[in-house]
Amino acid sequence: MTDNKKFTTSRRRFLQGLGAASVVSQVPAFGSTLPLSETAPTVIRANGQKSIVCIFLRGAADGLNMIVPYGDSSYEGHRPTMAMDLDDGLIKLDSTFALHPALAPLEPLYRNKRFAPIICAGSTHRTRSHFDAQDWMEFAAPGNRTMREGWLNRYLTSTKTESSATFRAMAIQELLPRSLRGAFPVLAVPSNATNKKSNDNLDIFERFYGDSGGMLEGGEMVNRDRENDEAGVVESGRMTIETLRRFQEIVGKAPKRRDRNETVSGSAYSSSRFSRGLEQIAKVLKAGEGLEVAGIDYGGWDDHTGEGGVEGKMATRMSDFAQSLSAFCSDLGQDLDNTTIMVMTEFGRTVRENGNTGTDHGHGSTMFVIGGEVNGGKIHGDWTGLAKKDLYQGRDLAVTTDFRNVYHSVLKNHFGFKSPQEFFPDFRPSEIKSLY
Amino acid sequence: MKLPSTNHKLEPLSPREKIAHLFSRLAFGPRPGDVERVLKSGISAWLDEQLQVKASTNPDLRERLSEFETIDLSVADCSEFIAQNRADRGATEEEKKAAKRLKRLPMGELMQAVALRAVLSERQASEVMVDFWRNHFNVSFTKGDRIYSQINDYEREVIRGNVWRDFPTMLRDSATHPAMLNYLDNHLSRSPPSKQELKEIERRAKRKTGSETQAAEAVTLATQRGLNENYARELLELHTLGVDNYYSQDDVVAVAKVLTGWTFDGGRKGSHEYKFDNSMHVEGDFRVLGKRIREDETGDNGQGRQLLDILGKHKGTSEFIAMKMVRYLVSDVPAEKLVKDVANVYRKTDGDFVAMVREIVGSDEFYSRANYRNKFKTPYEFIVSALRITSAEITSLRGLENYLKDMGQPIYHCDDPTGYYDVAEAWLDPGVMALRWQFARDLVGGKIRGVKVGDAFYQQVPTDASPRLWQHHLTNMVLPGGAGQRTRAALTTITTEYLEKSRTPDFYKAAPNLAGLLLGSPEFQQQ
Numbered sequence: 034m035t036d037n038k039k040f041t042t043s044r045r046r047f048l049q050g051l052g053a054a055s056v057v058s059q060v061p062a063f064g065s066t067l068p069l070s071e072t073a074p075t076v077i078r079a080n081g082q083k084s085i086v087c088i089f090l091r092g093a094a095d096g097l098n099m100i101v102p103y104g105d106s107s108y109e110g111h112r113p114t115m116a117m118d119l120d121d122g123l124i125k126l127d128s129t130f131a132l133h134p135a136l137a138p139l140e141p142l143y144r145n146k147r148f149a150p151i152i153c154a155g156s157t158h159r160t161r162s163h164f165d166a167q168d169w170m171e172f173a174a175p176g177n178r179t180m181r182e183g184w185l186n187r188y189l190t191s192t193k194t195e196s197s198a199t200f201r202a203m204a205i206q207e208l209l210p211r212s213l214r215g216a217f218p219v220l221a222v223p224s225n226a227t228n229k230k231s232n233d234n235l236d237i238f239e240r241f242y243g244d245s246g247g248m249l250e251g252g253e254m255v256n257r258d259r260e261n262d263e264a265g266v267v268e269s270g271r272m273t274i275e276t277l278r279r280f281q282e283i284v285g286k287a288p289k290r291r292d293r294n295e296t297v298s299g300s301a302y303s304s305s306r307f308s309r310g311l312e313q314i315a316k317v318l319k320a321g322e323g324l325e326v327a328g329i330d331y332g333g334w335d336d337h338t339g340e341g342g343v344e345g346k347m348a349t350r351m352s353d354f355a356q357s358l359s360a361f362c363s364d365l366g367q368d369l370d371n372t373t374i375m376v377m378t379e380f381g382r383t384v385r386e387n388g389n390t391g392t393d394h395g396h397g398s399t400m401f402v403i404g405g406e407v408n409g410g411k412i413h414g415d416w417t418g419l420a421k422k423d424l425y426q427g428r429d430l431a432v433t434t435d436f437r438n439v440y441h442s443v444l445k446n447h448f449g450f451k452s453p454q455e456f457f458p459d460f461r462p463s464e465i466k467s468l469y
Numbered sequence: 470m471k472l473p474s475t476n477h478k479l480e481p482l483s484p485r486e487k488i489a490h491l492f493s494r495l496a497f498g499p500r501p502g503d504v505e506r507v508l509k510s511g512i513s514a515w516l517d518e519q520l521q522v523k524a525s526t527n528p529d530l531r532e533r534l535s536e537f538e539t540i541d542l543s544v545a546d547c548s549e550f551i552a553q554n555r556a557d558r559g560a561t562e563e564e565k566k567a568a569k570r571l572k573r574l575p576m577g578e579l580m581q582a583v584a585l586r587a588v589l590s591e592r593q594a595s596e597v598m599v600d601f602w603r604n605h606f607n608v609s610f611t612k613g614d615r616i617y618s619q620i621n622d623y624e625r626e627v628i629r630g631n632v633w634r635d636f637p638t639m640l641r642d643s644a645t646h647p648a649m650l651n652y653l654d655n656h657l658s659r660s661p662p663s664k665q666e667l668k669e670i671e672r673r674a675k676r677k678t679g680s681e682t683q684a685a686e687a688v689t690l691a692t693q694r695g696l697n698e699n700y701a702r703e704l705l706e707l708h709t710l711g712v713d714n715y716y717s718q719d720d721v722v723a724v725a726k727v728l729t730g731w732t733f734d735g736g737r738k739g740s741h742e743y744k745f746d747n748s749m750h751v752e753g754d755f756r757v758l759g760k761r762i763r764e765d766e767t768g769d770n771g772q773g774r775q776l777l778d779i780l781g782k783h784k785g786t787s788e789f790i791a792m793k794m795v796r797y798l799v800s801d802v803p804a805e806k807l808v809k810d811v812a813n814v815y816r817k818t819d820g821d822f823v824a825m826v827r828e829i830v831g832s833d834e835f836y837s838r839a840n841y842r843n844k845f846k847t848p849y850e851f852i853v854s855a856l857r858i859t860s861a862e863i864t865s866l867r868g869l870e871n872y873l874k875d876m877g878q879p880i881y882h883c884d885d886p887t888g889y890y891d892v893a894e895a896w897l898d899p900g901v902m903a904l905r906w907q908f909a910r911d912l913v914g915g916k917i918r919g920v921k922v923g924d925a926f927y928q929q930v931p932t933d934a935s936p937r938l939w940q941h942h943l944t945n946m947v948l949p950g951g952a953g954q955r956t957r958a959a960l961t962t963i964t965t966e967y968l969e970k971s972r973t974p975d976f977y978k979a980a981p982n983l984a985g986l987l988l989g990s991p992e993f994q995q996q
Contacts, residue, residue, distance in 0.1 A: 207875045240963070
C-alpha cells in the first residue's frame with residue numbers, strides 16, 4: 034500500500050488516477066479564518082499518502098479543562114475556584130460544552146469541521162497509575178502485561194510489504210513512544226539530529242557501520258572477522274545513518290522559514306520542543322516520502338497543583354499546545370486532507386478540584402481527532418454528566434468511548450485498514466459512528 | 470570465505486579473550502592494564518578476591534563518597550533531614566527553592582554515588598550484581614514525595630548490603646523496606662472497612678461537619694479504601710516466580726491479603742520505618758500456591774513471613790532467578806542447561822549468591838565463543854565502561870545525567886517495576902546509535918562537564934611509536950578484546966588521511982579523535 038518506488042516512477046499516472054480528485058478540488062483547508070499564505074507551496078503531497086500523527090499528552094491531562102462542560106449543572110460545584118463560564122472567555126461549542134480560552138487557536142479547525150473532540154474517552158481499566166495506563170494505551174491492551182508491541186507498530190508490521198517505503202514511521206524524540214515500539218523498525222530522531230555535529234558523526238561512523246568499510250584492504254592487523262557478533266548493532270547503526278541522512282535531506286530540502294516565528298505558510302510555531310517537533314514532522318509529511326505514522330509526546334500534564342482555570346499552569350501549557358497544533362495544521366495546508374491527528378492522554382483527572390487548585394488522578398478524559406476527512410465541528414461521545422451518582426466510583430468522569438474504538442475507527446476510515454482479530458488482544462472493537 | 474568464519478566460532482577463547490570477556494560481564498569493562506594484570510595473576514585469583522563477602526572500597530572512592538551528606542542516612546534520618554529543611558508557610562521564593570533543592574539532595578547524591586562506584590570501585594563484581602538486583606527489585610524516584618528519603622537506605626541496606634548473601638534474605642529485606650512498600654503501594658493496602666466501621670465513620674463525620682452529604686461522602690471515600698494488589702502481583706511476577714508461573718489471579722489476591730498491614734510509619738512524627746499494622750490486616754487463613762498460610766495469632770507479621778519463606782524456597786523462584794542471572798551475565802537467550810544447573814545450585818544452597826555466580830562464570834557456556842561479545846551494552850553500561858577504559862578523570866558525574874536521560878536510563882528513575890531491561894531488544898531502537906556516537910566524541914573532546922580523558926590515558930602509547938601504528942595501539946587500549954576487520958580498516962584509513970594532511974603530525978591532536986571513534990565502534994557497544 035505504500036509502494037514508494039511505484040510512486041516515483043509512475044507518479045503522473047497515479048495522480049491522474051486516485052489522487053487527482055484531491056489535487057483538482059482546491060478547497061482551502063480553513064475557509065477564510067486561516068487563509069493560506071500566498072507563498073504556500075502549491076504542490077500538495079503528490080502521492081496522496083495518508084498519514085497519522087499521534088500526540089500523547091503524558092501525565093494525564095484534565096479533559097474537563099479542555100472541553101469544558103460549562104452547561105452541566107454540577108460543574109461549578111465540583112470546581113469552586115477553577116470553574117469558568119462564557120463570561121470568562123470560554124468559547125461556546127454547544128449548550129453544554131465550550132473550548133478553554135487557551136485552546137482558541139483550535140477554534141477555526143472546529144468551525145471548519147476538521148476537529149472532533151471525543152468526550153468521556155479513555156480506558157475502562159481501573160488503574161490510576163501513569164505507567165500502566167500509558168503502556169496499556171500505547172500497546173492497546175489494558176491489563177495485559179505480555180503485549181510489548183505498540184499498536185502503531187503492529188499496524189506497520191501487518192501492512193508491511195517487500196517494497197514498503199523505508200521511511201514509513203518516525204518519532205521526533207530520543208526514544209520511541211511505546212506505540213511505535215516493536216518488530217517494525219521505526220526511527221527515533223533525536224532532537225539534535227539536524228545539527229552539524231551530528232552530520233559529521235554520520236559521515237565518519239559510516240566507515241565503521243556502512244557497507245564500504247568492511248571491503249577495504251589494508252588488513253595487516255586483522256585478527257578475526259567478527260562481523261556476526263555485532264550484526265544487530267551494525268544493522269542498527271547503518272539504519273541510523275541511512276534514515277537520519279534521509280531525514281536531514283528531507284528537512285533540508287523543505288523551504289526555509291523566513292524568520293524565527295513564521296513558517297512558509299505563515300503559521301506561527303513556538304520555540305517549544307513540541308512545536309519544533311511538529312514543524313519537523315510537517316516537513317517530512319510535505320516531502321511526500323511515504324511517511325505514514327509519526328509520534329510525538331507532550332509531557333507535564335500531571336496537574337496536582339496550580340492547574341487553574343482561565344489562568345494557571347495548564348492554561349499556559351494548553352496555549353502552547355494549541356498554537357503549535359494550529360501552526361502545524363496550517364503548515365500542512367492541503368495535506369491536512371490526507372492526515373489524521375490523534376491527541377490522547379492516559380486517563381483523566383478527578384472531577385472535584387483538590388485543595389491546591391489542582392486535580393488528582395481520575396478516569397475518563399478527552400481525545401481529539403483532527404483532519405481533513407474527520408467529521409468535526411461537533412462533540413463526539415456520550416456525556417454522562419457530572420452529578421455524583423453518574424461518576425465513576427463516585428468521583429471521576431466515566432468512560433463511554435473506549436480508546437481502542439477510536440484507534441479502530443481511525444485505522445479503518447483513514448488507512449482502510451480493518452484490524453484483524455486479536456489486533457486488540459481480548460477486545461472486539463466497534464466503529465465510532467460518524468467520526469469520519 | 471564462509472568456512473573459516475564458521476570454524477572460528479568453534480574455536481575456544483584465547484586466554485586474553487577470556488579475561489576481556491570476564492571483565493565485560495562481571496565488571497563494567499576493564500580499566501587500562503586490567504587485562505594484562507589478570508593475564509599474569511590468573512582468573513581464579515581475581516574471582517576469589519571479587520566474590521568475597523566483605524567488600525572493601527578503594528581509598529580514592531571512599532574519599533569521594535565521604536563528601537556526600539545523605540548517602541549513609543537511615544530513612545528516619547533522611548526524612549528528618551528533608552523535614553528540617555522544609556520551607557515554612559511564609560517562606561520567600563528563594564527559601565522555597567532552596568528547600569526544594571535540599572529535598573532532592575539525597576536523590577542527586579545517590580545517583581552520583583551509584584555512578585561513581587560503578588566507575589571507580591575495585592569491587593567490580595559487587596557493582597555489577599548490585600546493578601542487577603537494583604533492577605530486579607526496582608524502586609524509583611519518579612514515585613515522588615516520601616520516596617526521596619527512602620531510596621538511599623534501600624540501596625545501602627537491601628541491595629548493596631545483601632549482594633553476596635542469599636536470595637531469601639534480600640527478598641525479605643525488600644519486602645520490609647519502606648521504599649518498596651511505598652513504591653508498589655502496599656502501605657495503603659488494607660482490609661476494606663466493615664459495615665460497622667462505615668457506620669462509625671459516618672457518625673463521626675456527621676458529628677464533625679453537621680452535614681448529611683459530607684458524611685455520605687466520607688463513607689463513599691472510605692469504601693474505596695481496600696486491598697491494593699500492586700505489590701502482591703509484582704512480588705510473584707517480577708520478584709520471585711516470573712509472569713504467570715505457578716500462580717493464578719486467586720494467588721495474587723490471597724498474597725495481597727496476607728501482606729495487608731505491611732506498611733511504614735510515615736507520619737510527620739512517625740519513625741518512618743517498616744511496621745506491621747494489625748488494624749489494616751485482613752484476618753484469616755489463606756491458601757497461596759497450594760499451601761495454607763495460617764494467621765499469626767500473636768498479632769504480628771508471621772503470616773507474611775511464612776509467605777516469603779514459601780516464595781524463597783519455591784522451585785519457580787529458583788528457576789526464574791537462575792534464568793535472569795544467566796541472561797544478565799551470559800546471553801539474551803539463556804541456555805537451558807546452564808539455567809537448570811544454576812537453579813539446582815540455588816536449591817542446594819538456599820539461594821546463595823556467591824555459589825550461583827560461581828556456577829555461571831565457571832561454566833563452559835560462559836566462555837563459549839558464541840557468547841563472546843554477544844550482548845548489547847545498556848546505555849548505562851556503555852557510559853560506565855567508556856569512563857573506565859579511558860581512565861577518565863572525574864570531578865563530578867552530574868554531567869552524565871542528561872546523557873543517561875536522553876538514552877532512556879537515568880539512575881533510579883525507572884518508573885516501570887520491571888526495572889531497566891538487560892536485553893538488546895529494549896535498547897536497540899534505530900537512532901540510539903546517534904546518541905552513543907555523540908557521547909563518545911563529547912567524552913574525548915572534553916565536552917562533558919566534570920569528566921575528562923587525561924593525558925595519562927594517551928601516554929600508554931609509547932612515545933617512540935610510529936605514527937602509522939597509533940591507531941593500532943589505541944585499538945588495543947580501547948578494545949582489549951580485539952577489533953574486527955572493518956573497524957581496523959576504517960581506523961587505518963582515517964589515520965592515513967590525517968598523516969597525509971598534516972605536515973607535522975601531532976599525536977595529541979589525532980589520538981582523541983581516534984579514541985572517540987573506537988568508543989563509537991560496533992565492538993565497543995557489545996560486552
